[in-house]
Amino acid sequence: MSVKNKIKQFLGERGITAYQFRKDVGIAQRTAYDLYNNPEQLPSSTVLSKICDTYEIQPGEVLEWVPKGKKPEKEDSTQTPQSENPQANQSAIKNQVQPSSQLQRTLPKEAA
Numbered sequence: 001m002s003v004k005n006k007i008k009q010f011l012g013e014r015g016i017t018a019y020q021f022r023k024d025v026g027i028a029q030r031t032a033y034d035l036y037n038n039p040e041q042l043p044s045s046t047v048l049s050k051i052c053d054t055y056e057i058q059p060g061e062v063l064e065w066v067p068k069g070k071k072p073e074k075e076d077s078t079q080t081p082q083s084e085n086p087q088a089n090q091s092a093i094k095n096q097v098q099p100s101s102q103l104q105r106t107l108p109k110e111a112a
Helices: 007-014 018-025 029-037 045-055 086-095 100-106
Strands: 003-005 063-065
Touching (some): 007 029, 018 029
């Protein structure tokens, strides 16, 4: 997908929490946190209209088009750089530390 959301960056620049974002815009908790935590998650046209109306912004302030083959703007310094070598990418992914809330989902079924 070549369009990413920049909601986390947008809110961070304004000192707005994900909770306050949800309350301000009037959207479901799941929708707000999915948009905040996952740049791949795109808002529906209705949600995008609510965001733009609430903060009086253009859609481009919370959405970014990324040309194929290019990475989106870096949102935080904890992301691991991607290599051109697919094996190096898989190795880097395996070596990333995951929050404990995600560990159970990534364990084999017999270990969970």
